[in-house]
Amino acid sequence: MKMVKTEQNSLKTLKEAAAMRVGDVVQIKRCEPMPEVVGKNAEIVALQIQEFDEYAVYPVWVKMLSGERKGKIYGFQRAELGVPTEAAPEKITGMTLVEQVEEILRGVTNIEDITGIESISHNLGGEERAAKTGDLVKIKKCVPMPEVVGENAEVVELQTQDFERYTAYPVWVKMLSGERKGKIYGFQGDEVEMLPKLHEAQTATGNLEDQTRAVKTKVVEQLEEILRDATTVEELAEIERAINEAKGKLLTEPALGFWEGKTPCWEMFRCPEAVKTECPAFLYRTLPCWQIEGTYSKLHDYGTRGDGTEICQNCRVYKRWGQGERVEIKLHGKGFDTTLEKPKIT
Structure with missing residues (x-):
């Protein structure tokens, strides 16, 4: 019975793959990391039939058509997607x-x-x-x-x-x-x-x-x-x-530097504009956030200077872009400590 069930599941996966095509519009049924996209419509932009491991490869890649993440591309498992309903x-x-x-x-x-x-x-x-x-x-x-x-x-x-x-x-x-x-x-x-x-x-x-x-x-x-x-x-x-x-x-933004071609930390964490335009991770983006003292995330756990790095090991930004490199602070004195000079947008 177990072998029959496995074969049935494989057949179902193949049918689902055949049913989905690039250009189709789907609706996000569930997404634990980004609950705000649930119920939103998206367009399929790429299909990957193979699944290596859940963190590396997703079989369906979609471009969001509405909501605050409109235009962004994300990967989903097939079970997380459904046929869009008529808009109310x-x-x-x-x-x-x-x-x-x-x-x-x-x-x-x-x-x-x-x-x-x-x-x-x-x-x-x-x-x-x-x-x-x-x-x-x-x-x-x-x-x-x-x-x-x-x-x-x-x-x-x-x-x-x-x-x-x-x-x-x-x-x-x-x-x-x-x-x-x-x-x-x-x-x-x-x-x-x-x-x-x-x-x-x-x-x-x-x-x-x-x-x-x-x-x-x-x-x-x-x-x-x-x-x-x-x-x-x-x-x-x-x-x-x-x-x-x-x-x-309307606010002047410096060049992307390290984040060129990557999703930056302030987008992954959806930082408010008022925070983003003051945070040293945004202002001094030639370096990744885990190398900068005094970011908002570090301040919450490590006091007025925000110079601790233990938080980075558990942070999804570092896990996504850190490539396992050693975490160390390379930019000091540009954070939110009131005794430090406030960074200026250049």
Whole structure:
């Protein structure tokens, strides 16, 4: 019976291979490392019939057609893919909204316009989200930096997925008080608490309506009209992604250096723009992140200097691109320690 079952499984695999062709559109059914792609459609760009080991070769390679990973290519096992279902009307509407936003954002050249658009998008969503960017929180606990406990901070980015304890934090905040005022750090959800009084947040961060009114240019008015039609959390997430991408393009980026032709750490960990544009791993990319002191991942585990490297041995970025080379810090003094000179974008 076991031999018959094995033969049946082999036959099924061959039939699946024959059924899938380059150019076909499939839907992602499951993906533990990247749960945000589940339910998204993708186009098959390559097929590999052989399977050597699960970490090295995937039989189906697809190009994402939607979501924040649109345009990226990833490998999947056949069981992780399915036939795409018809898009629901609200999904079509959501994509149309995002496309309209992206079209307008292509013509934006002023960072103040982006700030005004962000202020509008932050006010959307009503009670659908327990926390959103712009909210005020208090730090409840932080073992690496005990001095920030009890300080207030503003939420600047939310990440709903949690990959590994060392690589992703769901809440990113900008410190509003204390010796680390103005710095941005990532926290787990149970390390921060929402402040109950809305007027406290308005006092600390400024009235968003006044900020928006001050920069309400023609492009901001256009976006404001479109954003009123956004009704779901998914639509808001897609729109905020488009806004963040437009904002990132207005910031000068140095050459890719080491990461040329590779997926860099800030993409693998989906670092927020506010973090990415300050992190030494992004600014000094001629070296890989595991050779740089003071990256956000190292800071969380190794205090104000972030010079420990044990974390790198367990990090999926090093496992993917490290090629087993010895891990050592080669760039010092460019991290987020407040006693060090802040790196500049060149």
